[in-house]
């Protein structure tokens with residue numbers, strides 16, 4: 162244990178040789194080491210393995226046969242790639258803007274403007290899908306958009322006297338955006354709500370007294386003050402949307418005819434349906450690259466440097 | 478400028494009675510202070526005047542208009558907050574311009590008004606800075622500028638000076654008072670600092686535990702406190718209290734006595750109807766006494782305990798032998814030039830005109 166003594170800036174009650182051992186750079190690395198070990202095992206090594214794998218043509222026989230850039234050359238001639246890329250773009254962008262950030266912001270702003278109790282009830286309801294197993298949640302959406310007259314939507318249509326629709330064929334993209342969005346919005350909602358509640362009440366009071374409308378308060382005070390949380394959720398959700406495919410797998414499995422095949426799902430199909438591990442790894446490598454690139458773009462876009470305040474205390 | 482009337486106003490938060498049946502009025506252009514210790518309901522009252530809170534019961538009037546359900550926006554008020562509530566992501570200019578933007582004023586007009594008010598408050602050099610980049614005193618001025626820029630009919634202050642150092646506080650005190658009287662804006666000023674209330678306000682409402690204890694001019698509050706709470710809250714150091722006095726008459730005069738202590742009461746005591754004449758509390762202010770080194774009539778013997786020199790003044794702390802053996806601590810302002818030794822025996826001579834008697838059970842003032 163280190164005990165602070167007011168004797169001097171480095172006045173820990175560990176003196177002499179031990180003091181020297183703990184000073185400077187070495188100390189920082191020592192304290193960082195548990196995290197570094199975890200990051201290495203669970204993040205760095207898989208990424209490195211994936212990248213190495215991307216230069217092989219490994220298949221179901223698991224042979225490490227290095228083929229140079231062949232996988233990447235294949236990719237440029239793969240006729241599915243443009244389709245998959247466009248799907249990924251549409252899926253990620255619409256889920257993100259409409260739900261994971263858009264809907265989450267809207268719910269947070271609305272439920273923090275009404276009475277606390279109703280707000281809490283509403284937000285708790287929104288959390289329910291999170292507690293549902295993915296498969297059950299996926300099946301729920303399949304039931305909602307079931308093409309027979311037993312589906313929920315078709316039931317509603319029947320009430321209006323309309324014929325049943327084959328939703329999964331007519332609007333597959335919309336359905337996977339909805340399915341991912343309704344569950345994905347809850348995280349942003351939690352973070353935005355906490356951030357809004359952390360804004361000192363007096364800012365809102367001052368604005369109300371100064372005659373600001375609800376919209377003006379949201380635009381001029383709330384949103385700028387939770388800018389950092391919006392950046393975080395946007396960046397985080399972009400990455401998780403790029404990498405996630407489980408609901409798409411359950412609901413449409415990329416179909417019909419690749420209309421909902423996104424990059425991550427295509428990677429999965431390549432590796433685990435066609436057993437082309439080498440090509441799958443190459444696809445993954447590109448996905449990681451896209452993720453890193455988008456994270457950097459967000460940081461630039463939001464002026465990350467300006468957001469980070471210098472620490473109020475100086476630590477050496 | 479409107480006159481404000483608060484009638485039987487109560488505000489409860491669940492079981493907490495933050496404000497309980499309070500009535501007072503603020504005249505057109507008047508400067509009124511709400512004074513009281515922490516948690517007594519000052520801020521709650523102010524926020525209700527602002528329209529942030531709705532009264533649980535009772536009415537708030539601006540002139541003859543009932544304001545209970547009028548939203549803040551339509552009250553034509555401004556408020557200065559204790560922590561200033563300056564928006565951290567906006568520059569000083571944007572902060573001050575905010576109320577005008579909310580009014581959808583033109584750019585040129587906003588610029589003109591902001592420059593005008595910032596010149597007056599001497600912060601026109603800081604317009605491009607963020608609140609974090611200016612000092613506390615400057616932030617205070619920015620908050621004041623934001624409140625004044627929209628030329629409100631009513632100004633509300635919630636302990637605006639409590640975060641400043643003593644010197645700056647004294648300066649701003651005078652400055653705010655001058656601004657207010659120049660502009661003639663009806664003002665309600667919340668503070669827990671009795672000196673601030675006494676120096677700035679034309680009337681003071683003293684709050685205690687959600688109740689309005691006394692409402693009057695600084696003079697009335699100081700000279701005729703309604704009860705022991707007000708007597709103890711006003712003045713620095715506060716009024717001295719001595720317990721267990723009896724009222725006795727001798728040769729047609731009234732005296733307060735305890736053991737061998739005997740002090741003469743003022744002639745007006747004869748007009749008081751005493752419900753009880755024993756076990757009363759005698760009160761006198763530190764500044765309303767003299768100290769004699771030799772025994773005189775109608776004085777209280779005491780021993781010097783500690784001296785607190787303040788440069789211009791000297792506060793002498795004295796111990797007076799109490800009833801049960803334990804002694805009472807009394808603070809007195811000594812006359813300039815007097816010297817004291819610790820443990821020295823002296824005699825306190827209270828000014829009979831300024832003596833008070835209180836009922837210790839109800840704490841109400843008898844005299």
Ligand SMILES: Nc1ncnc2c1ncn2[C@@H]1O[C@H](COP(=O)(O)OP(=O)(O)OP(=O)(O)O)[C@@H](O)[C@H]1O
Pocket residue numbers: 490493494495513514515516517518519520521522669
């Ligand atoms: N929103 C609220 N919910 C519940 N109780 C509250 C609320 N606001 C104030 N109170 C309570 O009401 C009482 C009065 O509070 P208020 O803020 O008016 O005190 P104050 O006189 O301004 O004190 P201070 O000098 O510390 O600012 C306190 O007991 C406080 O705990």
Ligand SMILES: [Mg+2]
Pocket residue numbers: 519520521635
């Ligand atoms: Mg307060």
